[in-house]
Amino acid sequence: MIRRWSRGGGTTEECASALARLERSGDLEARAVSAAISQMGALAAQWHEVLPVEAVRQTAIRLLRVHPLRAADSLQLAAVVVACEYRPPDLPFVCLDQRLALAAEREGFRVVTGG
Numbered sequence: 001m002i003r004r005w006s007r008g009g010g011t012t013e014e015c016a017s018a019l020a021r022l023e024r025s026g027d028l029e030a031r032a033v034s035a036a037i038s039q040m041g042a043l044a045a046q047w048h049e050v051l052p053v054e055a056v057r058q059t060a061i062r063l064l065r066v067h068p069l070r071a072a073d074s075l076q077l078a079a080v081v082v083a084c085e086y087r088p089p090d091l092p093f094v095c096l097d098q099r100l101a102l103a104a105e106r107e108g109f110r111v112v113t114g115g
Contacts, residue, residue: 014072015040048083055082067103077104 019036022028028036052060052075059078063069069077077100080093088108095101101111 012040012044052079053082063103063107067106068099069103070099073097073100073103076100077107080104080109081107 016037019028019033023030023033056075056078059081060071060074063074063077063081064071067074067077081088088110090110092112093101093104093109094112095104096113098113101113105111
C-alpha cells in the first residue's frame with residue numbers, strides 16, 4: 001500500500017490555490033485545472049492526514065528556524081516528520097516546491113520532484 005501523508009486542515013485548499021494561480025496566470029487551461037482538482041480529490045481519499053497536534057506545531061516552529069520555509073510549508077514537512085516518528089522514511093517525499101523540497105532533503109527525506 002502506498003501511504004500519502006498530508007497535514008490536516010488545508011492541504012487540498014493549498015493545492016487548489018496553486019492550481020487557481022496557474023489558471024489565472026494563463027499557465028494552465030480551465031479544463032486542466034478541473035482535471036487536476038478531480039484527480040486531487042481521488043488522491044485525498046487515499047492519504048492519511050496528520051492533524052496539527054502539539055508535536056507537529058513544535059516541529060514546524062523548529063523547521064521555520066532552520067529552513068527558509070513559509071508557515072504552511074513548515075506544517076506540511078512537520079506532519080511528515082512527526083508521522084515517521086522523527087526518522088525519515090524510505091518512502092519518497094513528493095514535492096513541487098523547490099524551497100520545501102530542499103528543506104525536506106536536508107531533514108533526510110528522499111525527495112521526488114516533478115522534473
